[in-house]
Amino acid sequence: MNMRNSTVRAVNRLTARWAAEAGGDAAGTVFTAAGVWPLLAPLADGAAGPARAELAEALGLPAERAAGAARELLAALEGVRGLRAATGLWTRADLALEAAWLERLAPGSHGVLSGDAEAGHTALDAWADRRTDGLVERMPVALTDGPNGTRLVLASALTLRTRWIQPFTEWRGGASEGPWAGRPLRMLHRSTALLDRARVAQGPAGAVTLLEVVGDTGVDVHLVLGEPGARPGGVLGTGIEAVTRARPAVPASLLPEGRPGPGLDVATVLALTPGPRLAVRAPVFEVRGEHDLLERARLFGLETARDTARGHFPGISSQPLAVGSARQSAVARFHAEGFEAAAVTAVSVAVGCGVPPRIRYRTRRAEVTFDRPFGFLAVHRTSRLVLAAGWVTDPLPYEEPPEKTWEEKRREEEEADAEWEEEERARAAGLPGPPSP
Secondary structure, three states: OOOOHHHHHHHHHHHHHHHHHHHHHOOOEEEOHHHHHHHHHHHHHHOOHHHHHHHHHHHOOOHHHHHHHHHHHHHHHHOOOOEEEEEEEEEEOOOOEOHHHHHHOOOOEEEEEOOOHHHHHHHHHHHHHHHOOOOOOOOOOOOOOOOOOEEEEEEEEEEEEEEEOOOOEEEEEOEOOOOOEOOOEEEEEEEEOOHHHEEEEEEOOEEEEEEEEOEOOOEEEEEEEEOOOOOHHHHHHHHHHHHOOOOOOEEHHHOOOEEEEOOEEEEEEEEOOOOOEEEEEEEOEEEEEEEEHHHHOOOOOOOOOOOOOOOOOOOOEOOOEEEEEEEEEEEEEEOOOEEEEEEEEEEEEEEOOOOOOOOOEEEEEEEEEOOOOEEEEEEEOOOOOEEEEEEEOOOOEOOOOOOOOHHHHHHHHHHHHHHHHHHHHHHHOOOOOOOOO
16 A cells, blocks of 8 residues: 555544544544545645634645545555445535536545435435445435535545454453453454564553554554553553554563563463463454544534535635534444454535453463453554554453254254264265265
8 A cells, every 4th residue: 555654644643633532431432534534635625714724734734735645545545455445425416516626536426416315315325335335324424405405425435354364262251350340251362472462552641552463454453451540542542653653662572571561461481382472362342433523623623614604615616615514433343253344424515604281391471361441443554554443342242142942952863863874874885974064
C-alpha cells in the first residue's frame, strides 16, 4: 500500500484524538477515523471561511491538499488484501455542483436523491449492506424532506477481513477477579515461540501491555491492556503511539521477570523443550459503535459547517449549504480464526438558511491474559495506518451446547449400529470397510 507518510500521520492523529474523547465513558465501542477522514477532505476542499480553516485543522493537512490526499488514501486502501473501501455521493437533481470540485473527488458511485426521505433511506441502506457484506445493514444518515431538506450525501464504507497466521483454540474460561469474575466466557488460547509479540509501553496513563496478533493480509490486530482503573482513552492513546512507533515499547524478551506490564507475567521456568514461549489468553468479542460526529463537531472540524444560518461550501455548489448530519456505524469481531470489521460513515448536507511434562530445560516463558476491559487496534503492517480502534467491555459469553433429545440420541445409536453392520459385512466378504470419518 503506497501512500504519503503525511496522510498516514494525519489519519492516525485523528484516530488518537477521537480515542481520547470516545474512551471517556468506558463503554465498549469501535470506530475508524480512516472512514471519516476521506469525507472531511472533500468538504474542506469545497469550504470557505472559518469552516475551511476548522476542517483543515481536523484533517491535519491544508485544505487545498485534502482532496488529492483523500484520493490517494482510498486508492491505497483498495490495494490492501482483505480490505474493501468504497465511497458514494448522492445529490438532489436540482443541486448544481461545481465541476472542478466533482472532478477532484475520489472515484465512486454517484446517485440521485429523489427528495423522498423513505425511498432515499432504502437505497442508501442497500448500498451500505452491499458494500460491507451485511456487516453494517443501514446507512447512518438523517435525511430530511422539503425545500430546505437534504441536498447531498457523502458516504464511505470500509470492510476488513483477516485470518490469523496461527489460529487460537477456544475453551470455556473466565476471570478470577475484576468485572468479568464469575462469568463463563469464550476464551481463546494460543502458545508461540515468538516471545516479542508481547511488549510494554509506558505512557501518561501508566504501563500498557500490547499483544500483536498477525493476520494473513498484511493487517494485524494489537490487543491493548492498561492498568486497572486506567481510562480507555489514555490506554488507547498510548497503544496508538506504540503501534505507530511514536512511543517506544519494550519487547517481552528484554523485560524483567515478574509482572512487568498489566496482565503480563515473565519468568524463567523448567520446561521440556528449549526456547522461549509466550502463552496468550483472550476472549472472543464483538463490539459495535454508533457515533454522532456532530456531538464532537469541534474534533471533526464541523462546528461552523453545521451552522445553517448561512452557506459554507461555495466550492461545492453556488447554493448555500451546511452540514445536516454526520454519523458512523461500525462493528468488529475477534474470534479463533480471525478478525473482521466494517464501518459506514455518512455526511448529509442541507440548504443553509436560517499436566506437567518431564523437565529438561531452563527457559524464558511469558503469559499474557486479557481478562478485564481492554482496547484493540487494527493496523496495516507496512504503513502503520490504524484502520480501526475500539474498547471491549462485554466479551461474548460461553453457552453450553443444548442437551440432545432422546430422539437425537436414538438416531445416532441407530446410525452407529448401521455403520458397524456394514463394516462387518465388508470384512466377511473380504472387502475394505467404509472410510473412517
